[in-house]
Amino acid sequence: MTNASANANLSTNQDYINLEDEVAAHNYSPLPVVVASAEGAWVTDVEGNHYLDALAGYSALNFGHRHPELIKAAKDQLDRATLTSRAFHNDMLGPFCRDLAQLVGKDMVLPMNSGAEAVETAIKLARKWGYRVKGVEADEAHIIVMENNFHGRTTTIVSFSNDPEARDDYGPYTPGFTSVPYGDLAAIEAAITDNTVAVLLEPIQGEMGVQIPKEGFLPGVRELCTERNLLMIADEIQSGLGRTGTTLACEYEGVEADVYTLGKALGGGIVPVSAVAANKDVMEVITPGTHGSTFGGNPLAAAVGHAVVKLLATGEFQQRAKELEPRFREHLESLIGKGVQEVRVRGLWAGIDIDPELMTGKEACKGMAKRGVLAKDTHGSTIRLAPPLSISAEDLEQIVQALEDTLEHARAAKG
């Protein structure tokens, strides 16, 4: 189970929680479960309790924990070469970039590590494209973003967040961004200036509670970007790579963005791997020395990322998300009026608004954990479910049942 020699004097969940509280910065407030091992859709804590993982690392674990083919790719690569730096070539980068580019329908890929780095890369790419190709005024490039976005945690990215928790006390903020209501095409159009270079959006807002824009919004943005010569940047870090039943969430409405940011599941739940994908006319504004990363495109990351692309190229995981969606949706919708106010589902991704009079999202997650299911609340009264796409129909049913039982228990307690 747990690594006994490294963890002398620690045995219960509470022992580990106390230690973490003491020495690990308090930038999260996790549920009181200490995971020691995991496989597929299941995790086991240090006391031997089993839980179904209904968060899947915010979609970083789309293929489940320790998918055998991904683990094999990582192990094989560990025995060959792990890090080269981009000062030299490595034999994994080309094949990875070729196949990822093909998977998402673009010419080229720029590999990074974390999602935030991919978004930063896309911002730099759009600004530089603006100066070099579109011809906007020096240092005046402007990007339109959506209210309630989540694109990561760097100082520039939190500069255009409107979540006070993410943003407050981190100023001075990076200029050059205008935020408009998500789903409001007219507001985007009104915000365009001669210096606007891009519209940056999540095709579905994950952190905001799986907010799905109304039909026609994404095609409308696409059209506007084409008409006004702007880059449409789709942040598919959470929505992409199978989660919604298609490789990219944009595909649902047949939309092709100019630039995609990818991350989370791209690392197969093993290592951080992120990427920006775009066509040559955009990507080639980046020249040697103008952007980079010590770890980006390292052989281990490329080997794992390549194995992820191979899993997705079969279409099997996208298909599975599509097949499991109807029953998932039906069961969740049956909870409306029984402690749930609204549910939003696409593929194996759900945002569930709990009636705040009954309980908070955090309380609901605690109740689910007691019933053997790990889920995550977001923004007060919303729970997000994003189980591994490899989950069995029975285990998926058990996840929703745990929510149903939690709500029923809370309603009974209220009388």
Ligand SMILES: *Cc1c(COP(=O)(O)O)cnc(C)c1O
């Ligand atoms: C998680 C996420 C990011 C940031 O990814 P990190 O790897 O945590 O830096 C960016 N955009 C979206 C849409 C995300 O969900």
